[in-house]
Amino acid sequence: xxxxxxxxxxxxxxxxxxxxxxxxxxxxxxxxxEASELFDYELRTVALSLPSNLETAATAERQGxxxxxxSDDRILIEIWDNAGTxxxxxxxxxxxxxxxxxxxxxxxGESHWRVFGxxxxxxxxxxxxxxxxxxxxxxxxxxxxxxxxxxxxxxxIALVLLVVARGLGPIGGLSRLLATRSLxxxxxxxxxxxVPVELRPLVEALNDLLQRLNIASQAQRTFxxxxxxxxxxxxxxxxxxxxxxxxxxxxxxxxxTLERIDMRLNRIIRLxxxxxxxxxxxxxxxxxxxxxSLRRLGEQAVSDFSLLADEKQIDLGLEFRQPVTxxxxxxxxxxxxxxxVLLNNLxxxxxxxxxxxxxxxxxxxRTAGRLGFEVVDNGPGIPDQDLERVLDRFYRGEHTRGTGSxxxxxxxxxxxxxxxxxxxxxxxxxxxxxxxxxxxxxxxxGRVPAISE
Amino acid sequence: xxxxxxxxxxxxxxxxxxLVPREFALLQALIEEPARVFTRSELEDKLYGWGEEVGSxxxxxxxxxxxxxxxxxxxxxxxxxxxxxxxxx
Numbered sequence: 001x002x003x004x005x006x007x008x009x010x011x012x013x014x015x016x017x018x019x020x021x022x023x024x025x026x027x028x029x030x031x032x033x034e035a036s037e038l039f040d041y042e043l044r045t046v047a048l049s050l051p052s053n054l055e056t057a058a059t060a061e062r063q064g065x066x067x068x069x070x071s072d073d074r075i076l077i078e079i080w081d082n083a084g085t086x087x088x089x090x091x092x093x094x095x096x097x098x099x100x101x102x103x104x105x106x107x108x109g110e111s112h113w114r115v116f117g118x119x120x121x122x123x124x125x126x127x128x129x130x131x132x133x134x135x136x137x138x139x140x141x142x143x144x145x146x147x148x149x150x151x152x153x154x155x156x157i158a159l160v161l162l163v164v165a166r167g168l169g170p171i172g173g174l175s176r177l178l179a180t181r182s183l184x185x186x187x188x189x190x191x192x193x194x195v196p197v198e199l200r201p202l203v204e205a206l207n208d209l210l211q212r213l214n215i216a217s218q219a220q221r222t223f224x225x226x227x228x229x230x231x232x233x234x235x236x237x238x239x240x241x242x243x244x245x246x247x248x249x250x251x252x253x254x255x256x257t258l259e260r261i262d263m264r265l266n267r268i269i270r271l272x273x274x275x276x277x278x279x280x281x282x283x284x285x286x287x288x289x290x291x292x293s294l295r296r297l298g299e300q301a302v303s304d305f306s307l308l309a310d311e312k313q314i315d316l317g318l319e320f321r322q323p324v325t326x327x328x329x330x331x332x333x334x335x336x337x338x339x340x341v342l343l344n345n346l347x348x349x350x351x352x353x354x355x356x357x358x359x360x361x362x363x364x365x366r367t368a369g370r371l372g373f374e375v376v377d378n379g380p381g382i383p384d385q386d387l388e389r390v391l392d393r394f395y396r397g398e399h400t401r402g403t404g405s406x407x408x409x410x411x412x413x414x415x416x417x418x419x420x421x422x423x424x425x426x427x428x429x430x431x432x433x434x435x436x437x438x439x440x441x442x443x444x445x446g447r448v449p450a451i452s453e
Numbered sequence: 454x455x456x457x458x459x460x461x462x463x464x465x466x467x468x469x470x471x472l473v474p475r476e477f478a479l480l481q482a483l484i485e486e487p488a489r490v491f492t493r494s495e496l497e498d499k500l501y502g503w504g505e506e507v508g509s510x511x512x513x514x515x516x517x518x519x520x521x522x523x524x525x526x527x528x529x530x531x532x533x534x535x536x537x538x539x540x541x542x
Binding site: 303306315 | 540
């Protein structure tokens with residue numbers, strides 16, 4: 001996998017290291033050469049500045065000790081008089097033979113020497129220095145010139161790391177922004193002054209793609225909504241005609257066929273209604289919640305289904321689980337219409353699949369400060385392997401009886417998702433039946449507007 | 454069973470029934486909207502005027518006495534919500 005960051009860091013740090021190495025090499029050598037020249041100059045200076053009272057062997061011997069100071073750098077001094085007699089040498093024994101005048105490097109025994117010979121009017125002075133001493137000193141000098149470079153490298157690397165991290169920051173920000181987007185958010189990315197020029201084409205291309213995607217998905221939603229809408233009127237007309245015909249008795253049959261046709265027609269009408277609801281829920285942008293009383297909502301939904309439940313002899317009721325009490329309005333921030341559709345779908349489902357004489361409870365709950373509700377039935381429940389899939393659109397488990405469209409739970413799940421609620425299904429542990437719980441409501445703190453009757 | 458709001462009279466199978474005014478008001482509310490479920494607080498509002506003190510189980514008491522007179526099955530309790538009239542086909 002290629003990484004701009006790794007590439008930048010690799011090349012910058014390696015390049016800097018290579019450049020620094022070459023510079024260090026150059027500096028080191030130059031410094032050494034300069035030091036060498038300096039030592040040659042020192043030799044010459046020593047030779048030239050030797051006092052002339054070293055002319056005679058006697059004084060030379062007497063004052064020899066006084067010159068020890070000069071030999072700090074282990075400089076060897078030898079002086080010959082015009083007759084060719086060695087009149088002075090700074091060591092106990094003469095080390096080097098007399099060489100011609102001028103500067104040169106010679107090899108004597110184990111060591112190398114740098115020698116400078118100077119012919120003066122009355123004597124010949126030869127000054128020499130072991131090469132190893134010169135080398136050691138030159139090396140020290142050269143190394144001393146390198147430390148600023150050594151200090152510069154870590155500082156530069158730290159700077160490179162910082163600059164690269166800063167430079168790539170907008171890319172990280174952009175990917176975080178995209179990663180945390182909600183599933184159905186196709187709004188274009190905001191292009192403001194903080195987006196670097198280099199990223200602009202990318203963001204623009206992305207926005208273009210998002211816009212095209214948005215148009216396409218909008219078109220699909222519109223199509224479903226339109227199709228469902230268009231289907232509604234002919235279906236309603238068909239139902240009316242069928243009812244009229246069966247009343248008038250113009251349709252002759254044994255009664256069963258008409259009943260079956262009527263049942264199937266009802267199913268199609270319901271499916272179309274559900275499709276329309278789903279398309280509407282998909283199309284609506286997530287809106288800010290208003291204050292809704294969950295108790296009022298529950299009362300409304302239970303009332304609405306009271307007659308239907310009665311028909312199936314199902315005991316439908318509203319319950320309050322501690323710490324929620326009957327007086328508790330359970331005000332939450334939510335979209336009241338969507339929430340009503342959600343709860344109605346859940347109750348409709350529960351009544352549909354609960355056999356005659358069963359029981360369906362809408363239970364208001366509060367756990368850890370978060371309000372919620374549950375729809376609990378004592379029907380057959382859902383096999384565990386189907387629990388995940390029943391929220392998928394048009395999925396109907398193999399066990400399913402009844403006249404469901406396969407959209408009820410999908411609609412409920414969609415609404416819950418849109419309102420950032422948690423919808424979960426579980427089979428009752430201690431008894432038969434299914435519990436669908438919706439939780440995660442934010443309790444409304446403000447005043448609740450008066451409930452319209 | 455018929456309810457005549459003008460005459461404040463309820464008859465069952467032609468026999469007039471003796472209802473106290475609040476029982477009559479309760480029955481009238483239920484009959485006027487037979488499919489609707491009334492919550493306790495809604496019934497309290499219908500039976501009592503603004504600012505009148507209402508005991509916590511007053512509605513239950515009225516429903517109970519009304520049921521005794523017109524038949525228990527005529528008024529259906531919707532658990533956790535309130536009351537409605539029994540559905541007549």
